[in-house]
Amino acid sequence: RYFNRDHFGGPAKRRFWHVQKDGPFRDWTFLNRGEPHHDGAKHNARGNASYCNAEFVYTPDLAGEAWREGVVSHSDNLAHADDSPRLRSKDGNPASVVFTHFSPYVIAGDPDDDANPMTGKATGGLVITGKAVGDVTVQISTNSGQTWEPAGSITGSFERDLTEQVKGRYHWWLRFNIKDKAGLDAITFTTVGQVNQAMYPRLKPGGSRVTYRAASRAVSPVLPDFGLSEAAVGAVEVQSMRSANVKYSPRDAKQPVAYVTTNNKAGQVVFRVGGAADGVFGNTSPQLLEVSAAARFRVRSPSPKGCDFHLAISTDGGKTWRQMGNADLPADNEYSSGWMYGATDIAAANVREALVRVNLYAGGYTTGMINAEFYGIHRTPSPKACKITYAWKENGTVKTHTEAIAAGQAEHAFTVPTGPAITDEYVRMAVE
Numbered sequence: 001r002y003f004n005r006d007h008f009g010g011p012a013k014r015r016f017w018h019v020q021k022d023g024p025f026r027d028w029t030f031l032n033r034g035e036p037h038h039d040g041a042k043h044n045a046r047g048n049a050s051y052c053n054a055e056f057v058y059t060p061d062l063a064g065e066a067w068r069e070g071v072v073s074h075s076d077n078l079a080h081a082d083d084s085p086r087l088r089s090k091d092g093n094p095a096s097v098v099f100t101h102f103s104p105y106v107i108a109g110d111p112d113d114d115a116n117p118m119t120g121k122a123t124g125g126l127v128i129t130g131k132a133v134g135d136v137t138v139q140i141s142t143n144s145g146q147t148w149e150p151a152g153s154i155t156g157s158f159e160r161d162l163t164e165q166v167k168g169r170y171h172w173w174l175r176f177n178i179k180d181k182a183g184l185d186a187i188t189f190t191t192v193g194q195v196n197q198a199m200y201p202r203l204k205p206g207g208s209r210v211t212y213r214a215a216s217r218a219v220s221p222v223l224p225d226f227g228l229s230e231a232a233v234g235a236v237e238v239q240s241m242r243s244a245n246v247k248y249s250p251r252d253a254k255q256p257v258a259y260v261t262t263n264n265k266a267g268q269v270v271f272r273v274g275g276a277a278d279g280v281f282g283n284t285s286p287q288l289l290e291v292s293a294a295a296r297f298r299v300r301s302p303s304p305k306g307c308d309f310h311l312a313i314s315t316d317g318g319k320t321w322r323q324m325g326n327a328d329l330p331a332d333n334e335y336s337s338g339w340m341y342g343a344t345d346i347a348a349a350n351v352r353e354a355l356v357r358v359n360l361y362a363g364g365y366t367t368g369m370i371n372a373e374f375y376g377i378h379r380t381p382s383p384k385a386c387k388i389t390y391a392w393k394e395n396g397t398v399k400t401h402t403e404a405i406a407a408g409q410a411e412h413a414f415t416v417p418t419g420p421a422i423t424d425e426y427v428r429m430a431v432e
Contacts, residue, residue, distance in 0.1 A: 085183025134182030
């Protein structure tokens, strides 16, 4: 993570996601001003705060098994080898592999006009480089594989900027289609996101104590695209469990509600949440440890008495349910929609898939669901060896400290020897 937004080469190279020249900026904030205080007319809220960038660089070893860690799915006939092509079809029939990226940081870009990457062209948000043998076609999805768009083909040594397809998103899936004797010899994915400066792991002057922790957890998002057809949404919804009084229609600019109740009774919609479908675990999903969910619903203003908007979870295919979150609507609600959310630990159930039911009841009035998000948390293998590098400036000179952390360590504490006056530069985590 780079604290300085000019890391990529000055103001003309800034990568952000905002309709404002140079990206979001605030000159009234307690951020970057030390301990906040506000005593009468005295305060320290005139700080300058902008954004920083996160850069994810992933170069999988295509000759061994490590590439599976970044894969969400692949065809059964995909094989890896020491010779060229390293990733290929083992029988000459069409094969495919889907790599994935997901983070809490929105994918940013360097806008051509230095002001607006949202509606204007931008670059540098997602770049893939490598070497392909023969002709390999590429497809991209920004809704977890619910729909796919062509992203051209690659051959020989290549570099492809796909920022336009992914900017403003938090994740992408890239599918490489291989046939005959074609394949991949090398591939590197570089994804750049925008990060709140307050989230940057700041160093302190006079020495900084840092504690590293690895929880061996990963998140698999399930983000239904309610702009798609009912058949397409069926990839994530258990439509046989939808109550008869709920109707679906794709969202658009004029119609923001995806599901609506057709009478004044409670309606239910059910979605499936699973761990990673493939990757390092082979062709079976890993055990789910926890599920979190949120759904946005429509409600009258003020809220009618008896409203019941809640989430329930099932780990036995819908035979039994338990509540995992509900909406707390104030009596003086003046807004026409709200969110319900919750999370629950399901490790004891030892399952690879769970169902989440969204209950919609507006106290005797029709209602509907606008949006929903689901996240499955699953266990990952023991941590690999890691190197953490902190960089900072003292008197205009960049200084660094690198800490090597052995494989298998879940926690490690160390001290970064900072001086009396410092400026943050970057922090880097590198895993082989």
